[in-house]
Amino acid sequence: MYVLLASLLIYIICSFVLISYTRKQLAAMETAHQASMRKLIIRQVKVQKDLRISNGALAQRLGVTEQELQEQMSRSCSNRR
Numbered sequence: 001m002y003v004l005l006a007s008l009l010i011y012i013i014c015s016f017v018l019i020s021y022t023r024k025q026l027a028a029m030e031t032a033h034q035a036s037m038r039k040l041i042i043r044q045v046k047v048q049k050d051l052r053i054s055n056g057a058l059a060q061r062l063g064v065t066e067q068e069l070q071e072q073m074s075r076s077c078s079n080r081r
Helices: 002-062 066-080
Strands: none
Touching (some): 002 066
């Protein structure tokens, strides 16, 4: 009887410890995930800005407007399909 009660108590304590550990790990992973997402968003914005600048410079060199350049690139991409 006491052995069963002691085993049950040990099981409950171990379960609480494991649940607590798992929750802490999950919270740490969520924080890391959010930080990674912020970094990716910042990088995406920077790349988009650089791409707009590059497209503007290319359009200026070619003597067309940026909109015309986008239309030409769209047509070029659709013709490849």
